[in-house]
Amino acid sequence: MDTTLITGARPLGGEAADLLLRDGAIAEVGPAGSLSAPEGARVVRASGLIALPGLVDLHTHLREPGREDAETVETGTRAAALGGFTAVHAMANTAPVADTAGVVEQVWRLGQQAGWCDVRPVGAVTIGLAGERLAELGAMADSAAGVRVFSDDGKCVFDAVLLRRALEYVKAFDGVVAQHAQEPRLTEGAQMNESALSGVLGLRGWPAVAEEAIIARDVLLAGHVGSRLHVCHVSTAGSVEIVRWAKARGVDVTAEVTPHHLLLTDELVRGYDPVYKVNPPLRSNDDVRALREGVADGTIDIVATDHAPHPVEDKDCEWSAAAMGMTGLETALSVVLAALVEPGHLDWAGVARVMSQTPARIGRVTGQGGALAVGEAAHVVLIDPAARWTVDPAAMATKGRNSPFAGRELPGRVVATFYGGHPTVLDGALATPRALPASDREGASWSK
C-alpha cells in the first residue's frame, strides 16, 4: 500500500502539522517537523497549504448511463478528484433512470473501477422520475451500492401523498429524500428568474414562490411524519427563511446551495448567453446575500455542486433551445472561497463542515467526512490558499465546457487529493486512480 508523509500542512487552517497516511488510513498526526518518513514513503511538502478532509458532493450529474457524450463516470470522477472530492453522489436522472438496484449497482461499479473517488449513486424516488409510483427504494438501499439518498432531481416529487410515502418509507433504512423543489405549473416553460429583468428580456419567469411553496409544504410534511428531508439547491431568500423556520420548529431538514448561486446573479442573463442558463435559475443580489448568510448561520447545511455537464451543441445555441446546467466540480472549492471565506462567512473548519463532513453525514457515507485524526480513513485534500487561477473550461477534466466561471480569476487551488491514502491528484494535476481493492476485483470483472 501507499505510504505518504504530508509535512507542514495546516489541518482545517490550524497549526501546521505532519500527517502520515498508511494503508488507507491516517496513521500518525504530529506537530510540524515531528514525524519522519518511513522508508519508501512519498513525502509531500505542504508548508503553507491547508489540509481538509476529502470533499463530498451530494449532488453530481455523471450522466452515465445514457449521456456518455456529456460525461462519463470516468471523466466526471477525474474532475471530482481535481476539485478535491473523494466522494460524489451520482444523480439518478440518467437513461435508463437509476430507479432499480441494477442501474445503481452498475453506476457504483463504474465508480469503483474508475478509482478516482467514491461514487455513491442516488436512487430515483419514483419509477422513471415520472412522479407516479415509488421505485424499489428498498432494493436500491440493499444493493451493493447501498443507496441512502433518493431524489427525482431535475423533477419535483410534486404529488404530496407520494412524497409523504417516500419520506416515511426510507426511514426503514435510514435513507433521505432529496427534493428538487419546483412547483411544476408555476414554472412551465420557465427560462430565468422571474423579475423585472425577465420582463424586459422577454424570457418566461421562474418565480421564487415556485421553489418556496414546495419547500414550505415539504418541511411541514417531514415534520408531520417525523422524517428526514433534504432540500436540493436552495436558491432564494424566501427558501432560506422557510428552512430556518422549519429548523427552529425541530423539523429534521437539511439544505444545500450550489456554488453558482452563491456567486452569480440573474444580471448575467442580459446577454442571452446560455452558459448562464440553469435550474433553479440564477437569482438576485438579495438572494445571493441571503444564501451566504444562510450558510454562515447554519440554516443551509452544505454546498453541493449540481455539476451538470452538457455537450457543446446543447449550449452553443439560442437561449430557449439550450440545456439547463453548469459544470462545478473543478471550481466549487474556489467559488466557496470567493463567496464565503474571503467575505468572512466561513473559516476553514466551516469549509470542511459544509463541503465534507455534513454532506457525508446526510448521505450516510461511511469513512468519508471524518476528522483529520489518527484512525480515520485517509481522504485528504491539500489546498494552496494563496494561489489564484483563471478558469479555462477547455483545460478541465470534465467533458462539459459549460462553466459559468470561464475567464474569471478565482482564489485557491487544489494541490493534492488523497483518496484512501492514494494520491489521485499531485501538484495540481491528475495522478493515478486508486487500484480496485482485491476483494472487489472478481465482482468488477464479472460486471463486464
Added chain:
Amino acid sequence: MKHLLSAADLTREQAVRLLDVAEQMAATQQREIKKLPALRGRTVVNLFFEDSTRTRLSFETAAKRLSADVITFSAKGSSVSKGESLKDTALTLQAMGADAVVIRHASSGAPHRLAEKGWTSGAVLNAGDGTHEHPTQALLDTFTLRKHLVGGGQLGAAAGADLAGRRVVVVGDVLHSRVARSNVHLLHTLGARVTLVAPPTLLPLGVETWPCEVSYDLDAALGEAPDALMALRVQLERMNAAYFPSAREYSRRYGVTAERMAALTALTPHAQLLHPGPMNRGLEITAEAADGPRSRVVEQVTNGVAVRMAALYLLLAGEEE
C-alpha cells in the same frame, strides 16, 4: 450602428435619423419607378424561423426596392431541429456571403446570439424575437405617429423632430408582446409619454420599472385625452391559460370599440389609432374601429416598407455617406 437588435439600444439621434431617412424613402415610393440603386450587389437574407408573412414580405419588398439581392429562408421552429439549426443556417448563409441577416425567431435573444457569436459577419436586423423586441415595428409605429401628430400628414414636414410631449396609450397583451416592449423604449426615447393598459395578468412582473405608466382601466386612460391609441394583438389561446375569463369579457374591458373611439376623439379629434396586425377583429378591436376614420392600420403597412428600407440602407450603406 452595426446591427439593429433592440429599440432600447437606439439613441434619440439614431432614432430621429432613422425616421428622417424613412421619410425620404417613403417619398421615393410615391414615384412611378420605386426602385433605388442604393444596395445593388448587396445580399440581404431573410431568416424566418417563425411564420410571419407580413413582416417577411415587408422586409423583402424593402430590400428589393433598394436593389439588393434577397434570399428568403423560411423554417418553422418545429420542423428544423432547434439550436444547431440557427448556428448552422447562419454559417451556411455566411458562407454564401450575406451582407445583412434579417432574423425572426421564437426565442428571445436569438438575434443577439447571432450578432455576438460570430456566426455571421453581416448586419443583423431583429425582425421580432420571442417576447422580447420588434424594433422595426416600433419604428414604423413612431414613423406613423410623427408623420400625423407632428408633420400634419405630410412627408418631410416633421424632419428632425421627435415626439416630445405626445401621449400614447398601448392596450393589450403586454406580457407576451415584443411590439409593446419596443414601443415603450422607442416612444420614451423620443420624448413621448406612454401608458400601458392591460388586465394585471397580461402585464409582466416589474412593469413598474419600465419608463411608462401602467393602468388596468382603458376608459380612464382614454379619459386623459391621449394623442394615440395602439391596440395589441391578443391571442385566443391566452384565454385557455386563464389570463382572462372569456373573449367577451376581454372585449368589454379592453377592446377598442367605436364607442371608445368616439369618446377619445371627442377629447382629441386628431387621435391616431394603430394596430401592428394581424388583427383579431371582434376581440381586441372591432371592425368599426379598425376601419374607422382615425385608423392608420393600412398605412402602417406602407410605412413599414419605408422604415425597413431606411434601416437596411443605414446599416449597409450608411457609413459610405
